[in-house]
Amino acid sequence: MNEIKCCQEVFFYNCHLERDIARTNKTLMENVFIMVVCIELRIPLFLVGRPGSSKSLAKTILFDAMLGNASRRYPYRELKQAQMVTFQCSPITAKSGIENAFSQCAQLQRDKDLDTFVSVVVLDDMDMADNSTGMPLQTLPQLLDDGVLGLESPATHKKVAFIGISGHVPEPALVNRGVIVQTEVPDLQQLKDIASSMCISDSDLITPLIEPMAKSYLEIVETTSKTTGEFFGLRDFYRFLKTVFNFTDKSRRKATWHELLYSIKRNFGGLDSVVAPAEILRKNLTTVVRFELEPRPSDPDCTLLGLVQTQLQSDGRYLLLMTENYGSLNIIQQTLFKRLDIKYITMFGSSFPGDQKDTKVCLYLEEIKYFMQNGSTVVLLNLERLYGSLQDALNQYYIYFGGERYVDLGLPTHRIKCPVHKNFRLIVVEEKNTVYKKFPKTLLSRFEKHVFTHTNILPLEQIRVAHELEDWVKTLMTQRKDIGRRAKVEDVFIGYNGDTCASVVLDIWDKHKHLEYTMEKDSKVLREAKSVLLWCATPELLERIDSSSLSNPEKKFLKGLYLTEQAHDSxxxxxxxxxxxxxxxxxxxxxxxxxxxxxxxxxxxxxxxxxxxxxxxxxxxxxxxxxxxxxxxxxxxxxxxxxxxxxxxxxxxxxxxxxxxxxxxxxxxxxxxxxxxxxxxxxxxxxxxxxxxxxxxxxxxxxxxxxxxxxxxxxxxxxxx
CATH class of the missing domain: 3.40.50 (Rossmann fold)
Incomplete structure (x- = not known):
């Protein structure tokens, strides 16, 4: 075992590692070592692990290291020169795409000295291809055996190296043809070691925080896994750690409570109804940090508006905004984008049946490619089929060439290189239920996630009026005749959802923004908001108004409004x-x-x-x-x-x-x-x-x-x- 460990260290420490990559990341070290061995011997390798377990990172590191005689460090100069052909799997992957990747690698090996050169097929996110209707992975067994299909004649140059990266174990017919390495979730000590290595330059300032932060992460993951599965991953923890480290690195002092709060809100959002990450962190930091109610002038803005603004101004992960439904786009446009003065382009995925084909996804990808090159801010809605093809872009593992950053976009049959402008930003707006039930777990940790609700975006005075409007709705919906049956709000106020009252108040408030804030303004907005809701009410509301506990003058006003001033007859x-x-x-x-x-x-x-x-x-x-x-x-x-x-x-x-x-x-x-x-x-x-x-x-x-x-x-x- 000591000999194997020494070999792992030799290959790992002789790679070029960026400053923020942990030198004590045992999983990354093992991944690099087993990849080197399997590539050198052309043994198929299946690398399986949860999102954030350094699978793609190991591939990226070796892409730069295995250059044969041109390698930077000695051990790699004695190995074969490796040329990788990476294929990004997605729900639109076709068999021909995988076959073309093997054929391309075989052509690279033709007329080459196979003792000094090896080409490698890398299938990234293989589990995404399981959702493809064409079942593309069924073509792999033959290709892994001889590199040929059907009646093709075997040839030495057609046998290429293979690395399959997946979130779960592939079927036995595949893994029996190679080596499978399955990484486990790191324990507390491993997380502490990785964190210490990543933050070595500010060890005195951040060391006291590492154990409480690692404990908080493990507790958050344990809590959420019982209800929503693997919603948070190691990427979230590493980003959390880097955010805190950036504060200490810039200020040269220990992080304040509000800086820690900001860090955890940016990296562990999206499940506020299930888990309270801030409370878990506070509990674990009781003896380490001084908790201050009011932020200092230098502390970051911890509101949703502040979090999103900082995210869009930085080069961090792309943004996933989770809403009740697509109707919330109106509030997002009026609040977030308007207040932050964001110029954006909206791409709304078609729900027409004929647009669910792969050709439409390719057209969307062409649009995305154009926006990436030009540095636009793009808002995506209803495009779940597209996100799998953007895995490499979401990873933000760039290849640099000629001063430009490049990522791969996955098409059904091949991949295309796309330059990424430094100003390009991606915002995905998706319904909460879709994210919780349909989003692949490999995608979630690639986003910075936030739940968008009226309570985390509206000012206090507007929230107060929205709550009054909600109470008025509850008064109409909670009556004696409803005992024994559940009366639904949306059966009376058609279209009603959790953000309805907030969106109505916001819209009316903007119409009266010229008025100074007074209690009279509250009453005026509330009265007009009730009128807006009456427009979408069924005739059953009239009966509910009569039998409600509202005052007689208000009953008369509401009925007169519905029957006389509004038009519901035809x-x-x-x-x-x-x-x-x-x-x-x-x-x-x-x-x-x-x-x-x-x-x-x-x-x-x-x-x-x-x-x-x-x-x-x-x-x-x-x-x-x-x-x-x-x-x-x-x-x-x-x-x-x-x-x-x-x-x-x-x-x-x-x-x-x-x-x-x-x-x-x-x-x-x-x-x-x-x-x-x-x-x-x-x-x-x-x-x-x-x-x-x-x-x-x-x-x-x-x-x-x-x-x-x-x-x-x-x-x-x-x-x-």
């Missing part, structure tokens, strides 16, 4: 009120209904009610009948071009809204995006009405405010005005 009535009587300059309305959708025969009645020419009224077929984004967008553009100088009205419809919420969110994005792109061609208002059909009793949480106006009309019957 679609015709609403359009007449909104477009003609109130003269809305441009209408963006989302109408939910329990009745049938409208058809072209109703154009005449709609034209009379809105005073818009029937030729300029388009009633599209249901969203589910469109096959691709291209078809849908083409229809929108045709409507805008046909209307020319006269006002027009576009109806977009969707049945089974509770089952197509992502499709509806994407349709809203497409409509506003196309109107923005064609704004120079617009010579008259284009009113847009999105009608969503819902079955009674189904749950829909897509409430909208701001640009879009949410309305519920139980029956769309077209009455004459």
């Amino acid at each position: 679609l015709i009535q609403y359009l007449n009120v909104a477009i003609v009587l109130r003269q809305r300059r441009q209408l963006f309305t989302q109408i939910t209904t329990h009745s049938k959708l409208i058809s072209a025969v109703q154009k005449t009645d709609i034209s009379k009610a809105t005073e818009i020419c029937a030729e300029n009224i388009s009633i599209l077929r249901t969203l589910t009948s469109f096959e691709t984004e291209e078809q849908f967008v083409k229809t929108i553009r045709q409507h805008i071009q046909r209307a020319d100088k006269d006002p027009s009205l576009l109806f977009v419809q969707c049945d089974a809204g509770d089952e197509n919420d992502n499709l509806i969110a994407f349709a809203r994005y497409c409509v506003t995006d196309q109107l923005e792109k064609m704004k120079d061609e617009l010579r008259a208002p284009v009113h847009v009405v999105l009608i969503i059909q819902l079955q009674r009793g189904t749950s829909y949480t897509g409430f909208q405010c701001g640009l879009w106006h949410s309305v519920h009309i139980d029956d769309l019957k077209t009455e004459q005005i």
Whole structure:
């Protein structure tokens, strides 16, 4: 064992290691050693371990070290020159992609002295390919045996080295053909050793913090693994450690409590409802750090706004913002991006069935490649199929050439090198349930994760009004008649979700931002917020108002508002009120209904009610009948071009809204995006009405405010005005 350990140290310590790579990382040392041996002997190697267990890092280190006679250090000059062909596996990986990687390596070995040269196929994140419909890993057994397929004749140069990197053990048919090394989770002592090695220059300042930080990490992982599995990984711990180290390195003093709080919030966010990382850290630091209630002037901003701002200004991990649903994008745009003055580009993944093919993913990758090169800030939504192809970019393990940084983007059949501008930033906005249930664990630790809610972004005065609005909703939903049955808020206020009250208050508050803050402003905002919620309420609300504990004047006010000032009787009535009587300059309305959708025969009645020419009224077929984004967008553009100088009205419809919420969110994005792109061609208002059909009793949480106006009309019957 001592001889093997000495060999490991010789190969490891003679590699070029960056300053922040731990020299005592036993797992990394073992990975480097076994890779050297298997590459030299052309033995297939399967490296298995949790995210952050130094698998990809070992590959990157050896890529720089094994250069044959041109190697920097002596032991590697005696070994073969290794040329690696890395293939990034993803859910869109095809068999031909893996076969091409082996063929490319075989060609590299042709006419070479195989005693001094070896080419290596590296399959990164093999477990991601398990989700591919083409089952690409089934082609590996033959390739690992002889490097050939089918009736091809074996040849010496076709036998190449192979490294498979995976988060879990591959099937026996593969691992039986090579060596498998499975890394375990480091214990407390190993974490302490790694941390001490990473922070050796400030050992006196940070050493007292290392053990409490390592204990906190292990406790956080143990707590979360019981409910959500491997949500946090070693990458989160290393980043946590580096963040604290940066504070001590710059200030030349011990880290303050607020600096530690900032560090743990940046690296252990996303599961605030399950675990309280800050409290765990506080408990373990009781005897080491002085806890101060108020931050010092030099302390960092620990609010979500401050965390995101710092992240976007630094070269850290990319950002994952977790929301209730895509409706929260409106709040994110109004708060985070607007306040931070961020110029960004939005990429919203299509939910149309014809766009779920690999070719569409390739088109998205081409767009991402362009933005990477130009240093844009890109916001991605509903693009889970794309993230697996961005693994190398998310790792941020760059290859430097000619002063440029490069990463690999994984396509179904090959990889492409892409330069990454220093100003490029990536923000992924995803629904919480999607992240918890569908995100591959290998992806999670590559992001800096934050849950976006109104309580961690709105000012205190707005939060107070939002809570008052929530209490008002609870008053209407908690009544004697509900004893024995569970009344759902979203059955009465259609589209209601956890962020509804906050988004309404935020939108109304912005409209009155010219007013000084007073209690009267609170009352005015609250009153208008109740009106906004009444617009999306079902007729059942009237009965609930009567039997509620609200005061009689408020009952009278609410019922009068719903029955007289608002328009819930029919679609015709609403359009007449909104477009003609109130003269809305441009209408963006989302109408939910329990009745049938409208058809072209109703154009005449709609034209009379809105005073818009029937030729300029388009009633599209249901969203589910469109096959691709291209078809849908083409229809929108045709409507805008046909209307020319006269006002027009576009109806977009969707049945089974509770089952197509992502499709509806994407349709809203497409409509506003196309109107923005064609704004120079617009010579008259284009009113847009999105009608969503819902079955009674189904749950829909897509409430909208701001640009879009949410309305519920139980029956769309077209009455004459």
